[in-house]
Amino acid sequence: MAANSGNKIRNAKLVLLGDVGAGKSSLVLRFVKGQFVEFQESTIGAAFFSQTLAVNDETVKFEIWDTAGQERYHSLAPMYYRGAAAAIVVYDISNQASFTRAKKWVQELQAQGNQNTVVALAGNKADLVETRQVQIEEAKTYAQENGLFFMETSAKTATNVNDIFYEIAKRLLQGQAAQNPQAGMILSQRPNERVVSASSCCS
Amino acid sequence: MDKKKEVNDIEPGPDSSRSVDRFGFIKTEQSNSQEGVLKSRSTHERGREERRIRKWRKMIGAGGSDWKQYCRRNPHVVKRRIRKGIPDCLRGLVWQLISGSRDLLLMNPGVYETLVIYETSTSELEIIRDISRTFPSHVFFQQRHGPGQRSLYNVLKAYSVYDRDVGYVQGMGFIAGLLLLYMSEEDAFWLIVALLKGAVHAPMEGLYQPGLPLVQQYLFQFERLVREHMPKLGEHFIEEMINPSMYASQWFITVFSYSFPFPMTLRVWDVFLYEGIKVVFQVGLALLRFCHDDLVKLPFEELLHSLRNFPEDATDPDKLLPIAFSFKVLSHLEELEKEYRKRLEGPNASSSSKRLQPLKSKSMRRVGSQVLSNSNVGMATAFKAFVNSPVGPKTTHFWGPVANWGFVLAGLVDLNKPPEMISGNMTAAMCVYSGLFMRFAWMVQPRNYLLLACHASNETVQLYHLSRCAKAQGYLDKKVPEAQQ
Numbered sequence: 001m002a003a004n005s006g007n008k009i010r011n012a013k014l015v016l017l018g019d020v021g022a023g024k025s026s027l028v029l030r031f032v033k034g035q036f037v038e039f040q041e042s043t044i045g046a047a048f049f050s051q052t053l054a055v056n057d058e059t060v061k062f063e064i065w066d067t068a069g070q071e072r073y074h075s076l077a078p079m080y081y082r083g084a085a086a087a088i089v090v091y092d093i094s095n096q097a098s099f100t101r102a103k104k105w106v107q108e109l110q111a112q113g114n115q116n117t118v119v120a121l122a123g124n125k126a127d128l129v130e131t132r133q134v135q136i137e138e139a140k141t142y143a144q145e146n147g148l149f150f151m152e153t154s155a156k157t158a159t160n161v162n163d164i165f166y167e168i169a170k171r172l173l174q175g176q177a178a179q180n181p182q183a184g185m186i187l188s189q190r191p192n193e194r195v196v197s198a199s200s201c202c203s
Numbered sequence: 204m205d206k207k208k209e210v211n212d213i214e215p216g217p218d219s220s221r222s223v224d225r226f227g228f229i230k231t232e233q234s235n236s237q238e239g240v241l242k243s244r245s246t247h248e249r250g251r252e253e254r255r256i257r258k259w260r261k262m263i264g265a266g267g268s269d270w271k272q273y274c275r276r277n278p279h280v281v282k283r284r285i286r287k288g289i290p291d292c293l294r295g296l297v298w299q300l301i302s303g304s305r306d307l308l309l310m311n312p313g314v315y316e317t318l319v320i321y322e323t324s325t326s327e328l329e330i331i332r333d334i335s336r337t338f339p340s341h342v343f344f345q346q347r348h349g350p351g352q353r354s355l356y357n358v359l360k361a362y363s364v365y366d367r368d369v370g371y372v373q374g375m376g377f378i379a380g381l382l383l384l385y386m387s388e389e390d391a392f393w394l395i396v397a398l399l400k401g402a403v404h405a406p407m408e409g410l411y412q413p414g415l416p417l418v419q420q421y422l423f424q425f426e427r428l429v430r431e432h433m434p435k436l437g438e439h440f441i442e443e444m445i446n447p448s449m450y451a452s453q454w455f456i457t458v459f460s461y462s463f464p465f466p467m468t469l470r471v472w473d474v475f476l477y478e479g480i481k482v483v484f485q486v487g488l489a490l491l492r493f494c495h496d497d498l499v500k501l502p503f504e505e506l507l508h509s510l511r512n513f514p515e516d517a518t519d520p521d522k523l524l525p526i527a528f529s530f531k532v533l534s535h536l537e538e539l540e541k542e543y544r545k546r547l548e549g550p551n552a553s554s555s556s557k558r559l560q561p562l563k564s565k566s567m568r569r570v571g572s573q574v575l576s577n578s579n580v581g582m583a584t585a586f587k588a589f590v591n592s593p594v595g596p597k598t599t600h601f602w603g604p605v606a607n608w609g610f611v612l613a614g615l616v617d618l619n620k621p622p623e624m625i626s627g628n629m630t631a632a633m634c635v636y637s638g639l640f641m642r643f644a645w646m647v648q649p650r651n652y653l654l655l656a657c658h659a660s661n662e663t664v665q666l667y668h669l670s671r672c673a674k675a676q677g678y679l680d681k682k683v684p685e686a687q688q
Contacts (some may be wrong), residue, residue: 018327020332020333020373021332021333021336026492035325039341040336040339041336041337041338041339041340041461041462042333042337042373042374042376043373043458044374044377044452044453044456044457044461045448045452045453046452047511048447048449048507048508048511050508063504068373069373070329070372070373072372072373072411072413072415073373073415075414075415076415076448076452079446079448086279175478185269
């Protein structure tokens with residue numbers, strides 16, 4: 001998954017948004033470290049991770065901002081989603097309120113007006129089928145209407161976790177190629193870096 | 204509502220096969236090295252520790268009875284000893300003494316119980332969701348619905364009822380959890396009240412209020428302090444587009460109780476409770492200073508990583524705290540706070556943001572009184588603030604009083620005219636009129652000093668005229684009627 005090919009590395013800023021306890025940190029930890037903890041410490045402020053992904057013959061390096069979910073921390077969020085190439089809006093399929101909150105995040109991102117931002121909707125905790133409150137169809141329809149791509153994920157069982165990041169990487173590369181075929185792509189304002197290594201922090 | 208919780212109820216619980224460190228945290232492979240530090244400390248210090256405890260017991264007296272007196276007599280000794288670390292067995296008691304929470308507890312018997320048992324909070328669900336995510340690696344808080352989780356819930360709920368504006372905010376849990384390891388629920392609750400409401404030091408509730416105003420202020424102050432004390436690093440942060448909210452917001456929100464080694468957290472809290480928030484700035488600066496030479500070389504990503512994962516050495520309190528105390532920040536912090544306030548007020552005065560209304564009208568009052576006393580309104584910001592103020596020249600509340608000065612001028616011009624020309628009825632009406640307006644100008648929000656001054660002057664002038672009139676008509680002259688007879 002993490003790749004160290006000789007190709008150019010594209011940096012992409014990605015932000016995770018969603019309700020308290022939807023599983024934002026767990027998704028990132030699964031993706032970056034391949035780990036899962038049942039009781040993940042609450043995120044205070046925000047946490048930063050990075051991970052590289054090879055897509056065909058190109059490499060995308062995600063700079064991931066994992067934000068705190070509580071409404072009170074909302075005032076800090078714009079700093080993290082501003083200039084982001086991609087966003088994953090996470091909700092918990094066993095909690096209807098978290099889906100409502102996810103919709104609010106989507107609205108806020110859309111109001112930002114950056115149409116190039118790839119927005120993914122992740123219905124997390126897909127392993128909790130018995131206590132499901134948000135139906136797949138409902139989320140799918142919502143995602144289609146709003147031009148998001150949607151997946152149900154489970155950080156616990158690792159279902160679709162790498163897939164959702166892979167899909168984002170693919171779309172980023174496609175979008176970039178379509179828009180700006182000749183020039184090198186800039187997915188975030190940060191300059192490309194030489195080092196290719198999976199690193200992470202604040203777990 | 205949260206059915207997931209029930210499913211998860213078959214939680215592992217405290218696993219007796221796993222060993223815990225001396226503070227009750229479950230050991231992981233990664234924390235072996237940290238344990239090494241502790242071991243070397245405990246063997247090295249055991250003998251000294253006992254002597255220290257004896258000294259401390261003497262200083263505190265039975266149940267804290269001698270503490271206040273000792274503090275008054277020997278403040279420097281107390282400060283020095285606290286900086287060396289409070290003995291772990293006395294920590295809970297001393298924390299309550301130095302934070303002022305003891306007094307709050309004694310002044311409010313039964314209040315905590317009422318808050319826990321009889322009140323309901325809108326934050327209850329939010330608190331429940333975070334309970335098992337607060338110090339999940341500590342044995343005390345591991346067991347679902349165990350005593351640790353229950354007391355954590357109670358304290359947080361009680362506070363969310365006690366201060367409904369703040370309610371529950373993520374991050375408070377770590378502070379409450381830390382305190383609960385050293386004291387009872389009720390004691391922990393009052394200590395949080397003492398901190399947030401400001402029993403001894405400046406109140407810190409702004410850390411958790413909507414918009415996190417105090418977090419924003421602290422981050423502003425911290426950024427400036429970094430630039431001041433470590434210009435090279437400050438420059439590097441700017442180049443790499445790192446701002447302190449990316450790494451330091453949790454330092455302030457949880458006062459280093461989140462994601463730092465526990466021995467360091469405790470020592471920071473010892474000093475923080477006694478000396479106040481400046482300690483958090485000092486410790487933050489010390490962390491940066493400790494790693495300064497590495498940090499200035501790192502690019503964005505590695506820099507962020509390092510700012511969240513400090514090396515073991517850096518978080519050893521015996522190495523870190525001396526560096527921290529070498530930074531003198533107190534007076535600079537005050538200046539920066541003033542500067543920050545000014546910045547907030549500047550753009551705010553011209554906007555009609557309702558959120559900061561109280562602050563705004565307060566500044567207006569100050570500006571208004573400056574105009575009255577005709578002193579230097581020269582300051583550009585103050586002048587701008589005045590122009591845009593609710594009693595400024597863009598409003599009728601300014602021009603109304605200005606027009607009213609006409610009464611005063613007319614009255615002054617009439618001073619030399621013969622008293623026979625004065626209409627007693629009209630002048631009396633003017634007196635009542637100005638009296639009423641003086642009351643209005645005083646009561647209205649924001650207080651209109653210009654109007655008040657105008658009508659106070661008019662009242663004076665008209666009363667004088669009234670007295671002239673009365674004199675001329677003979678009302679004041681008692682001897683005249685006698686002479687006529």
